[in-house]
Amino acid sequence: MSQFDHSKYKAFAPINKRDRRWPDKVIDKAPVWCSVDLRDGNQALIEPMTARQKSRLWDQLVKVGFKEIEVGFPSASSHDYDFVRELIENDRIPEDVTIQVLVQARKELIEKTFEALKGARRAVVHVYNSTSTVQREQVFGLDRQGIIDIAVNGAQLVQECAERYPETEWVFEYSPESFTGTELDFAVEVCNAVTAVWQPTPEKPVIINLPATVEMSTPNVYADQIEWFCDNVENRDSLLISLHTHNDRGCAVAAAELGVMAGADRVEGTLMGNGERTGNMDVVTMAMNLYSQGVDPKLNLANMDEIIQTVKACTQLPVHPRHPWAGELVFTAFSGSHQDAIKKCLSRRDERQPWEVAYLPIDPADIGRSYQEVIRINSQSGKGGIAYVLERDYGYELPRWLQIDFSTAVQAFAEESESEVGSEQIYDLFQKTYLNGEGRWQLGNYNVSREDHVDRFQAELNRGGARETISGTGNGVVAAFVDAMETFTGKQIVLVEYNEHALSQSADAEAVCYIQLNIGGERYCGCGRSHDIVQASLDGILRAINKSAAGEQHAAA
Numbered sequence: 001m002s003q004f005d006h007s008k009y010k011a012f013a014p015i016n017k018r019d020r021r022w023p024d025k026v027i028d029k030a031p032v033w034c035s036v037d038l039r040d041g042n043q044a045l046i047e048p049m050t051a052r053q054k055s056r057l058w059d060q061l062v063k064v065g066f067k068e069i070e071v072g073f074p075s076a077s078s079h080d081y082d083f084v085r086e087l088i089e090n091d092r093i094p095e096d097v098t099i100q101v102l103v104q105a106r107k108e109l110i111e112k113t114f115e116a117l118k119g120a121r122r123a124v125v126h127v128y129n130s131t132s133t134v135q136r137e138q139v140f141g142l143d144r145q146g147i148i149d150i151a152v153n154g155a156q157l158v159q160e161c162a163e164r165y166p167e168t169e170w171v172f173e174y175s176p177e178s179f180t181g182t183e184l185d186f187a188v189e190v191c192n193a194v195t196a197v198w199q200p201t202p203e204k205p206v207i208i209n210l211p212a213t214v215e216m217s218t219p220n221v222y223a224d225q226i227e228w229f230c231d232n233v234e235n236r237d238s239l240l241i242s243l244h245t246h247n248d249r250g251c252a253v254a255a256a257e258l259g260v261m262a263g264a265d266r267v268e269g270t271l272m273g274n275g276e277r278t279g280n281m282d283v284v285t286m287a288m289n290l291y292s293q294g295v296d297p298k299l300n301l302a303n304m305d306e307i308i309q310t311v312k313a314c315t316q317l318p319v320h321p322r323h324p325w326a327g328e329l330v331f332t333a334f335s336g337s338h339q340d341a342i343k344k345c346l347s348r349r350d351e352r353q354p355w356e357v358a359y360l361p362i363d364p365a366d367i368g369r370s371y372q373e374v375i376r377i378n379s380q381s382g383k384g385g386i387a388y389v390l391e392r393d394y395g396y397e398l399p400r401w402l403q404i405d406f407s408t409a410v411q412a413f414a415e416e417s418e419s420e421v422g423s424e425q426i427y428d429l430f431q432k433t434y435l436n437g438e439g440r441w442q443l444g445n446y447n448v449s450r451e452d453h454v455d456r457f458q459a460e461l462n463r464g465g466a467r468e469t470i471s472g473t474g475n476g477v478v479a480a481f482v483d484a485m486e487t488f489t490g491k492q493i494v495l496v497e498y499n500e501h502a503l504s505q506s507a508d509a510e511a512v513c514y515i516q517l518n519i520g521g522e523r524y525c526g527c528g529r530s531h532d533i534v535q536a537s538l539d540g541i542l543r544a545i546n547k548s549a550a551g552e553q554h555a556a557a
């Protein structure tokens with residue numbers, strides 16, 4: 001019998017709810033955010049944060065704009081206690097920021113917690129006990145009433161202690177921990193019992209936090225639980241319903257979003273989703289989800305790289321390169337069709353219109369990312385992306401026919417090197433393929449004269465020590481030069497494509513000219529670059545002819 005046996009598990013029972021309204025709701029404003037990075041995030045680390053790391057993360061959280069920050073579990077460790085004292089005594093809590101601390105519903109711990117908070121201007125005391133069937137039966141060995149007693153005793157103690165410190169504005173929060181594993185009617189009963197002690201009013205509400213301590217179901221079930229709770233709890237208008245989801249099934253953000261649609265006011269989570277096991281709800285992702293829908297997330301994530309650096313330094317955890325919105329690769333396109341679409345959308349972009357760019361759900365610049373990172377080249381890339389890089393970094397505006405020709409060279413190079421092809425490598429390859437003429441015929445001095453509307457072209461061709469004189473006639477310098485080269489090579493040469501432009505990146509107005517010739521039935525491409533457009537054209541033609549002589553055939557004739 002295999003160890004990998006699904007029959008060991010039972011399905012989470014759906015909520016029997018016929019009146020669900022949340023599926024039709026749209027989130028049009030940000031919830032109240034509470035960061036739990038310094039508490040839930042910290043308690044899950046291999047090495048909990050040092051005082052210095054906590055301090056740095058605190059500063060970052062304030063900078064991002066959190067107005068409620070759970071700073072620790074001060075009754076559990078002297079580090080957390082000292083950190084809370086440090087924030088209060090050194091006046092590091094801005095006027096509009098409220099600190100929050102967690103405590104179990106136990107007397108000595110609650111007393112210590114209030115001691116730690118002495119002198120705070122405003123603070124949230126967050127008390128919890130577990131209410132789920134599993135915890136009741138197996139951890140606490142208590143029936144429903146026993147669990148209600150723990151909660152009510154805790155609530156009373158919190159209230160009594162608060163009265164001892166009237167100089168502080170107290171806010172109370174209660175979590176029926178493991179809410180998602182708790183029968184809904186019981187969760188409501190426990191919370192009603194707690195609020196009966198605290199007597200909240202709409203003017204002075206309390207926070208009821210409904211955690212998915214372990215994520216046990218699909219997010220729609222969580223939303224049903226939240227909506228059911230909100231519909232059945234007493235004094236709903238005196239409660240701030242808060243969510244605290246974990247990511248065991250990978251849906252913590254989705255659950256929080258649906259939970260907000262189901263009526264919640266507030267969301268607890270961490271930056272980048274650090275936290276117990278698979279982590280807490282990722283505030284960066286949820287806030288950016290709102291932002292990308294045109295909703296003000298009420299957090300400033302513009303300096304995403306700084307946030308990532310801080311989180312990494314403080315948690316010692318990496319941020320995945322594909323982390324939603326924030327990862328290093330999330331705005332990068334390697335694949336050809338994506339690059340092509342991005343390039344076209346960006347070139348047509350009208351700044352006055354809402355953002356609509358294929359494959360880029362937001363403007364990377366909003367979070368401090370540059371377009372430089374958007375298109376990167378490897379063997380999956382196509383002509384559009386390659387042309388984008390050449391234009392972006394070197395000012396070459398390759399015509400479509402040359403994009404097609406050059407992409408085969410880049411593709412071959414990428415396949416051979418089995419790695420990403422950097423912008424400089426692309427440029428080198430472009431030069432080697434179309435611009436360099438070493439070891440081949442070079443145009444020396446030349447002379448153009450016109451008589452009876454016919455141009456006569458005479459020039460020296462040099463290769464190493466060898467020198468040849470050529471001459472030809474035609475309607476225009478280019479035609480006369482092609483004629484001279486036909487005579488010289490003994491092959492028929494037809495000018496198939498000709499494009500030119502001023503090089504935008506060149507300070508001294510250089511021109512670049514792209515040429516495609518049909519030489520003896522095969523196509524060859526070349527490129528010339530010069531301050532003189534005639535010279536650029538002749539160089540381009542000669543480079544294509546040199547390639548024919550060297551047998552470098554055009555790939556996509």
Ligand SMILES: CC(=O)SCCNC(=O)CCNC(=O)[C@H](O)C(C)(C)COP(=O)(O)OP(=O)(O)OC[C@H]1O[C@@H](n2cnc3c(N)ncnc32)[C@H](O)[C@@H]1OP(=O)(O)O
Nearest residue numbers: 043073075076077104105106128129130139140150177213
């Ligand atoms: C889901 C969450 O993230 S909740 C937050 C979890 N975070 C932490 O636990 C980190 C900080 N905690 C700690 O450092 C410790 O647990 C302390 C210092 C708070 C308490 O330490 P201890 O009392 O030594 O141990 P422990 O936490 O194991 O306590 C277990 C006891 O408290 C009881 N208990 C646990 N949670 C609660 C609660 N919320 N309310 C009341 N009693 C509780 C248990 O039933 C158990 O009782 P028993 O000793 O009679 O069997």
Ligand SMILES: CC(C)C(=O)C(=O)O
Nearest residue numbers: 128175177178211213
């Ligand atoms: C204490 C509670 C809110 C908690 O951290 C959880 O249930 O995950």
